[in-house]
Amino acid sequence: MGRVHALPTAARSVRLAxxxxxxxxxxxxxxTRATYAAALDRLVADFGADTDVAQLDS
Structure with missing residues (x-):
């Protein structure tokens, strides 16, 4: 017999920061971490720390 798998629920808002x-x-x-941090810190500065990550997908 087959197995039933729960589908993942939509993530609640995740802050960019x-x-x-x-x-x-x-x-x-x-x-490597410092290099990524420089780019990602700019992303946070441009979009805001409280931006929902899901909104960046559009």
Whole structure:
């Protein structure tokens, strides 16, 4: 018999600043993290820390 899998629910709003912080925390190499941080900090400055990440997909 087949298995039933729950579909993922739509994510609640995720703040851009939180997404950037979490993502940068996954990068172990300091130089790489610093390079990504420079670009992502500009993204946060341009769009705002409280921007919902889902809105950036359009």
């Amino acid at each position: 939180d997404a950037v912080r979490i993502y940068l925390g996954t990068i172990a190499v300091a130089n």
